[in-house]
Amino acid sequence: MDPTKAPDFKPPQPNEELQPPPDPKHTIPKSGPIVPYVLADYNSSIDAPFNLDIYKTLSSRKKTANSGNRMGHIPLNTSDFQPLSRDVSSEEESEGQLNGIDSTLQDVTTTSNLGVLKSQIADLEEVPHTIVRQARSIEDYEFPVHRLTKKLQDPDKLPLIIVACGSFSPITYLHLRMFEMALDDINEQTRFEVVGGYFSPVSDNYQKRGLAPAYHRVRMCELACERTSSWLMVDAWESLQSSYTRTAKVLDHFNHEINIKRGGITTVDGEKMGVKIMLLAGGDLIESMGESHVWADSDLHHILGNYGCLIVERTGSDVRSFLLSHDIMYEHRRNILIIKQLIYNDISSTKVRLFIRRGMSVQYLLPNSVIRYIQEYNLYINQSEPVKQVLDSKE
Numbered sequence: 001m002d003p004t005k006a007p008d009f010k011p012p013q014p015n016e017e018l019q020p021p022p023d024p025k026h027t028i029p030k031s032g033p034i035v036p037y038v039l040a041d042y043n044s045s046i047d048a049p050f051n052l053d054i055y056k057t058l059s060s061r062k063k064t065a066n067s068g069n070r071m072g073h074i075p076l077n078t079s080d081f082q083p084l085s086r087d088v089s090s091e092e093e094s095e096g097q098l099n100g101i102d103s104t105l106q107d108v109t110t111t112s113n114l115g116v117l118k119s120q121i122a123d124l125e126e127v128p129h130t131i132v133r134q135a136r137s138i139e140d141y142e143f144p145v146h147r148l149t150k151k152l153q154d155p156d157k158l159p160l161i162i163v164a165c166g167s168f169s170p171i172t173y174l175h176l177r178m179f180e181m182a183l184d185d186i187n188e189q190t191r192f193e194v195v196g197g198y199f200s201p202v203s204d205n206y207q208k209r210g211l212a213p214a215y216h217r218v219r220m221c222e223l224a225c226e227r228t229s230s231w232l233m234v235d236a237w238e239s240l241q242s243s244y245t246r247t248a249k250v251l252d253h254f255n256h257e258i259n260i261k262r263g264g265i266t267t268v269d270g271e272k273m274g275v276k277i278m279l280l281a282g283g284d285l286i287e288s289m290g291e292s293h294v295w296a297d298s299d300l301h302h303i304l305g306n307y308g309c310l311i312v313e314r315t316g317s318d319v320r321s322f323l324l325s326h327d328i329m330y331e332h333r334r335n336i337l338i339i340k341q342l343i344y345n346d347i348s349s350t351k352v353r354l355f356i357r358r359g360m361s362v363q364y365l366l367p368n369s370v371i372r373y374i375q376e377y378n379l380y381i382n383q384s385e386p387v388k389q390v391l392d393s394k395e
């Protein structure tokens with residue numbers, strides 16, 4: 001649980017000159033083109049119209065278009081949905097079901113933008129289909145792009161990828177819901193178009209109580225994403241590292257994979273454009289940013305300045321006041337979006353682990369496929385987290 005134990009973590013010294021975190025030696029080139037978009041540019045209102053051409057020119061100059069890219073996209077048409085697995089349904093059945101979904105959606109979406117959006121319809125969890133899986137070793141690792149949008153859909157918007165870092169031990173409906181809340185607020189309040197969302201589970205080196213082995217946490221996230229969402233993915237890179245990786249470096253990894261290696265994504269005009277990457281986090285994580293022994297100031301400048309943060313308010317935490325009181329967060333406030341939970345959800349992985357240990361039901365707190373996985377591998381039953389600490393942890 002203690003990132004200060006990372007081999008490269010140095011606590012800030014008084015009067016220290018702030019330096020950005022050092023580039024990881026092999027994967028991140030010295031001057032990575034981190035996309036400089038901020039949520040609210042140059043004091044204009046967050047939803048003011050703005051000139052995309054400047055960015056198009058910039059990105060076409062930097063064009064490093066990688067012809068071999070294998071990007072997928074958030075499925076919007078039924079033809080884009082993942083095929084149902086053949087061992088459970090014939091091709092005809094699949095077609096019939098998809099057509100069924102299509103006509104239902106048509107009714108909802110042709111007349112207005114109201115109702116359930118096409119992009120938010122996933123295959124039902126009960127419909128088994130192929131699960132895209134990440135490698136178990138870093139040697140075989142490939143960055144997942146099967147649900148990344150291939151092409152921006154709105155010519156007036158900028159592409160954005162959301163990354164959630166955490167333990168996910170186990171992943172719950174709250175963690176999944178955080179992405180949906182973020183999606184709604186981004187669509188409503190910003191000029192960004194979400195082109196992908198990733199979970200990045202921490203590695204086993206993160207010494208936090210209750211961590212199931214990284215391999216299982218990644219698998220559970222994969223089941224949850226593939227079975228309940230049409231756009232979320234899991235990236236195992238962080239979980240496969242041999243030592244703890246600070247969040248600043250995890251975001252650099254996403255920048256490397258998406259912007260440096262693949263040159264961003266394609267705009268409506270067929271140009272390549274860099275993608276903004278933002279960290280999705282809960283209010284508690286953000287409040288931990290006030291503790292200098294947990295987050296280095298230079299990392300905070302790097303994360304909040306170069307990337308940005310989407311903060312989901314947590315019951316009982318006042319993120320806005322915290323933002324006001326924290327110098328670095330205040331400095332980068334235009335790159336931070338606070339997401340209000342309109343329906344409060346406070347599902348806690350710690351309590352889920354306790355329930356499992358006590359043989360209690362966890363149904364409707366996490367996806368069924370994740371519950372089945374936990375049962376199959378007997379996860380969390382032999383844990384020894386102090387019960388008092390579990391019950392007091394989030395209150």
Ligand SMILES: Nc1ncnc2c1ncn2[C@@H]1O[C@H](COP(=O)(O)OP(=O)(O)OP(=O)(O)O)[C@@H](O)[C@H]1O
Pocket residue numbers: 164165166167168169174175210280281282283284285286312313314315345346347348349350351
């Ligand atoms: N109730 C909540 N409201 C908003 N965000 C939350 C809530 N619970 C967790 N999160 C956020 O989910 C992300 C992943 O959390 P993580 O799995 O590391 O811890 P957790 O969900 O609090 O689980 P644990 O109980 O094991 O500490 C973090 O950004 C965290 O802030």
Ligand SMILES: NC(=O)c1ccc[n+]([C@@H]2O[C@H](COP(=O)(O)O)[C@@H](O)[C@H]2O)c1
Pocket residue numbers: 001003165166167201202206208245246247248285288294295296299
């Ligand atoms: N200095 C850092 O980069 C730093 C510090 C604390 C937590 N984190 C990250 O925050 C996420 C959630 O942490 P907790 O589960 O401890 O709330 C993890 O992904 C962890 O790596 C990063």
